[in-house]
Amino acid sequence: MIDYTQFETASAEPEAVSMIETFRAIGYNLETAIADIIDNSISAGAKNIWIDFDYKGASTWLAIKDDGHGMDNEELIKAMRPGSKNPNEERAAQDLGRFGLGLKTASFSQCRKLTVISKYKNSTPVYWTWDLDYVAEARKWNLIKYDPGEDVLSQINSLTSGTFVIWNNLDRIVQSLHSDDKVGLEKFLQIMDHVKRHLAMIFHRYIESKKVKIWFQTREVKPWDPFLMSEPSTQKFPEDPLQNGKVKLRGYVLPHKSKLTDTKFREAEGPKGWNAHQGFYIYRKDRLLLAGDWLGMFRKEEHFKLARISVDLPNNLDASWQIDIKKSVARPPLILRDQLKAYASKIRAQAVDVYRHKGKVLQRKYGSTQYQPVWVEKLRHGKRFYEINQEHPFVSHLLSQFSGKNSELKKLLNLIEETVPVPLITIKESEQPDIQGQPFEGVNHDALLSMMKLIHSSYISQGIQDDLARTMILNMEPFNLYPQLIESI
Ligand SMILES: Nc1ncnc2c1ncn2[C@@H]1O[C@H](COP(=O)(O)OP(=O)(O)OP(=O)(O)O)[C@@H](O)[C@H]1O
């Protein structure tokens, strides 16, 4: 033990103005900031959370209100204090907080005036404001007691208990806008729509389980389920427990787009789009921290976009998973990385199969029969080319039918092979991957069926059993994409 009394000391309190400016730069955006305020409402046992706002140019305000247990005056002052709780303190299992900072850092990141009005069970509401202009002038960590007005007080009085967090002077969003600025209003509404989608994602489990209702102005926020649980073609993998069962991993491969309606497919992509939302989904007590991230293990690539893996953490592993103040970063402990990577590799491999919608899945399913693609890749003098597979039963059938003019037909195939517009396809695929149709999509399937019938009867005439013949056809491109047609043979 060091005897500190033997040393000279000097006060070096944080300087209020510069410290608050530092808080403002923690890196929230509007949606992560609002989510952080909602965390507090959920921790306070709220059943309803209302997000209200009114666009008035630079005078725009935004409020996050809840019917949670509320705070009395002493608790409210403590709550307004930066660092109101020690991060090392043990928290109740349902508490989404950790640092004792979120209310302040999230609010200051967006506004210069934060008012909290709170009502503890049937008592009179209490209120305090952080006004950053006052802090700058007084150079002190002092709250102000502004009167919130009759309207707000009567609103909170209509609840048994609850808390209103009100943001005024939203300088980071609307400072330079006027109330009659139409473009500004449109931009603001766009941002708010993005916020709504973000909340639908971050709190989807709370909304789904009906623990909480989030109201966006008068509209109830509907949950966004990253795993399309209700879709029958979503593949769900067995759960894998880590860290003595405290952490749970579960992989999902979402359905190929041909298995979803256009609307479902668009909804499923999430606020940032299909590619961005692949990877791990880290939940801390059912609150989503990360919505699709390979945690530095893999790159995000188009063909892995159907892979999403949930990781469930309790709130007492925050230090080892390096949870940040904004609740939007988590880093697994080094010791778990290999396990996470191995699990993810399995899910990713399956996701590629589904994405390509190709024979691999069938190949495994139908064991011994060989997958027959239409196109095969060939190397010639070290350069890559694509050739039509002459062993594909339909192609070989056609070639045998034209035995006399076989060489002419082969010339035609060769002409097609040599002029495949690979660069164009590659560019289009990377620019707009989702508009690439699959073979025979959206056209009459008669031609497809007649090809299948022809191959089938040729197999039967060769003495191949009906069952095996059908299996072999299902393992051929493009018939593998339309297994339902085999019934019509
Ligand atoms: N809506 C609310 N209802 C009741 N109590 C609240 C509410 N918001 C904040 N509090 C109280 O204020 C405290 C401080 O909140 P703040 O968000 O700053 O920190 P935290 O939630 O403890 O941790 P974190 O920094 O991780 O968010 C909370 O711990 C809680 O006790």
Ligand SMILES: [Mg+2]
């Ligand atoms: Mg908090």
